[in-house]
Amino acid sequence: MTDLVPAPIDAKAMGTALPRVDGVEKVTGSAAYAVEHPVPRPLACWLVQSTIARGRVVSVDRSAALAHPGVLSVVDHTDAPRLAETDNGELAILQDDRIGFRGQIVALVLAESSEAAREGARLVRVEQQEEPAEAELREDNATYRPEKVNPSMETDTETGDVDTALAGADVVLEQTYRTPYEHNNPLEPHATTAWWGEEDGRDRLTLYDSSQGVHGVATALAPMLGMEKEQVRVMAPYVGGGFGSKGEAHAHVMAAALAARTTGGRPVRLAVTRQQMFALTGYRTATISKFRLGADRDGRLAAIEHGVLEQTSRLREFAEQTASSTRMMYAAPNRRTSHRLAVLDVAVPSWMRAPGEMPGMYAHEVAMDELAEACGLDPVELRRRNEPDLDPEKGLPFDRRGLLECLDRGAARFGWAGRPREPRSTRDGEWWVGTGAASATYPAMRQPGNVARIESLPDARYAVSIGSVDIGTGARTALTQIAADALSVGPDAIDLHLGDTALPPASVAGGSSGTSSWGSAIVAAAQQFRTEHGHRPAPGLRTEAGAERGDEAERFSFHSFGAVFAEVRVHRDTGELRVPRLLGVYSVGRVVNPMTARSQLVGGLVMGMSAALFEESVRDPRFGHVVTQDLATYHIAAHADVTGVEAEWLDESTTTFTPMGSRGIGEIGIVGTAAAVANAAYHATGIRVRDLPLTADAYVG
Amino acid sequence: MKELAYVRASDPAQAVATVADDPDARFLGGGTNLVDHLKLGITTPGTLVDISHLPLDGFEETADGLTIGANVRNSDLAADRRVRAGWPVVSRALLAGASGQIRNQATTGGNLLQRTRCVYFQDPTTPCNKREPGSGCSAAGGYGRYNAILGASPACVTVHPSDLAVALAAVDAAVLVLGPGGRRRIPAAELHRLPGDDAEHDTVLGHGDLITAVELPASALARRSTYVKVRDRASFAFALVSVAVALDLAEDGTVTDVRVVWGGVAHKPWRAERAEDALRGRPLTEAAVRAAADAELASAAPSSDAGYKVPMVRNATALAFRRLVPALAEEDR
Structure with missing residues (x-):
């Protein structure tokens, strides 16, 4: 295998709206998801969860469960297979009697049917000894300073003298913004099929898992199970969404692996319920952002301070990088950011679409709207006046900073000109009408460790393989287009294989890095294949290669940008909010497939609007768990709420970053969107709501 | 879920007799609420008596108005031209509820007898007097955004979720009930009750009482x-x-x-x-x-x-x- 810096490729298939290559399988139902694969004599596994937030398991009475027809066994901490490593407190389940959050897995029930397993789980009697727990994020929690924030960023940053600059500023804005707990809620609940066997005299664990990264699951599980990574095979041919919650293995994957260890080789199917997802498969921490902005009368920022308070779990640290985008977004000589975490007896938070940028930019972009008003400036103009020459954090030039172009094009498309400056100045019948704008940004990321394989097939076809996952984004289609252009063939000459650790290693479908990371490896492998085997290869020739980075990251800062415009209507009697128009304009590098890209950007906008108006996981601190634990009480946008959402992008290409010219599109749509909606709601009503979600309660009067 | 017996009722009287004789039996209509409860362990009946196929699915024009069979689906009731003209509040209330798929499945009688969506009632791991009398009310002092503002009691602070029930009370509708003691007629506005110290019961109906029809008087x-x-x-x-x-x-x-x-x-x-x-x-x-x-x-x-x-x-x-x-x-x- 070789690693090389791939050369830029010409776009022929790229840029065309190739329909999804797996569309027929999906709409006809023949695409098999994690617990739908036919396996011999499967057993169903059901989870038994703690009902206290902190304490210990005193005893587990299995008798009633075992007496239930169809139930085969119950596994708890006294007899679960022992793990070789237990550092990962989220995955190290059933190893001791400790309970770290309400909803933690405390036993497993195995049965011949899922109905019997579920009833068996209901019949298991767990005696628990409760200890005082803290499950509420407040402004006065005890906090600590984590060493790094996700994924490995500085916890705090400071440039210049913020306090002196604020003291001398003409205009000072000091406000607190809050975002609630949110749950990812992909359409397909998390699910795993697991079985153990032997190969070459060694144990072998095989999983079908609904995952955003099969290699990552194998890497996480293998050492805990005392195995080499090669002994764990993970497959995820189709995945029904993840939004980050399937980016890492959660406890149920280990539960399936441990359960299957006890069945003498029979496969185990474990399907997490929607309710269980609210305890076990990750979520976005609530955030409290304290902003201080200091500016001169013309709106030029002298100081930006963003202090973040959020939470982690006692079992495992996750530090959301909420202030990360504040570090690079606008010019100001004096800047300070910080993250502090409260350690709570709660489930482990994790990635949710644009972790960090989504809550952080919500706060920053509402603060900018408030500053614009305080300075008597148009909100778009305020952003123009604070455009930096260099990345304020890195001191490097942006390879492409398309923010102002996005703002200008969006303003023209949206009809921003002539917007009344005063809030609460437009009424249409029963509705107050307002408009709002916000900026968006997301870092361009390429992950290391990606390798692609090219194999020549008969009839001038090529098999292209990489162990990445298409979680519904259209990656399988986009990678087909990239492979076609890299090999200078048509997309119909490509057989793309992914979703299997038997294929070369690939990074997670996360951080908007998939296309950039996997695509670069495919281009590198294709170019190496041509070097080795020429343009008319005999069938059966193979090349594996990965893509090395050049020195571009030392020369440039790579970010995508966007501008979001929203119209909000607030009913003057009931306070109900509606968003009839939402427009996002983006600078994201080359768009590989306009059809699937539009889905990603529109989907991000919808999710951002949903976060603005609806989404809130309510944790009851008396119990410690989220009580809005189904889709009837955790509201996401319904069809009737999504009436006029549009996304478009600038025609551009960034071949300094990837040989395709792309920079990633999966997350930027959710960034800034909630702020645009909140700013529009203020413009409609004159009522400034700083805590998400914006609900009728706050506007009725 | 707990294993249970399934009985397909042959007629309303037999359905009533079967349920009345068995404290663990429940009627099954459209199932849009009860089936969720079975899965969540909110209720664990021993027998389900299916009445969804019984011929209680007609519209009957009477001298006073319109009589709606209890099995008429919400979507059919909402779409009926007579209802839209004579009782528009009923049609509008139904269309304001649930989704198209659920309205196709849910019945007139079942809509009135759906249970609260209080998050604590829906979660068998938290105390709830309605689900488990005497265990306490978690909603008082908990997540209270949907809580009652009128007629609540320390035992229960939740609200009834039916839109249809609100509309029926506004048009002086009546509910026809077949019970172990025979037939009776209950004004729609008197079907549901306040919790007092008995949060368990949503309505004045007793075990074995079956709603067979709803009368809509023209006015x-x-x-x-x-x-x-x-x-x-x-x-x-x-x-x-x-x-x-x-x-x-x-x-x-x-x-x-x-x-x-x-x-x-x-x-x-x-x-x-x-x-x-x-x-x-x-x-x-x-x-x-x-x-x-x-x-x-x-x-x-x-x-x-x-x-x-x-x-x-x-x-x-x-x-x-x-x-x-x-x-x-x-x-x-």
């Missing part, structure tokens, strides 16, 4: 009726508050008769009789409507989380009247 009131539902999203959400208004107006603008019923505020559809009394016999104005609502709300006792419902239901009531009487003079607020 000038019912013909001029509407439904306003306030909710967090544009569809597929339970009411924060809702208002059913039926109005009979004299030519000079005086209120001949009126019904005002509120949803989302109490353990039952809340017939705002004080508000009705304040309006009846007087000229209808925006100010009069607001004053009438305030008279009814004088006894409201919301928790802090639900305090917004007081202005919201007042405003929604005014909105409902404006929808019925577009010429209603609007005064500055």
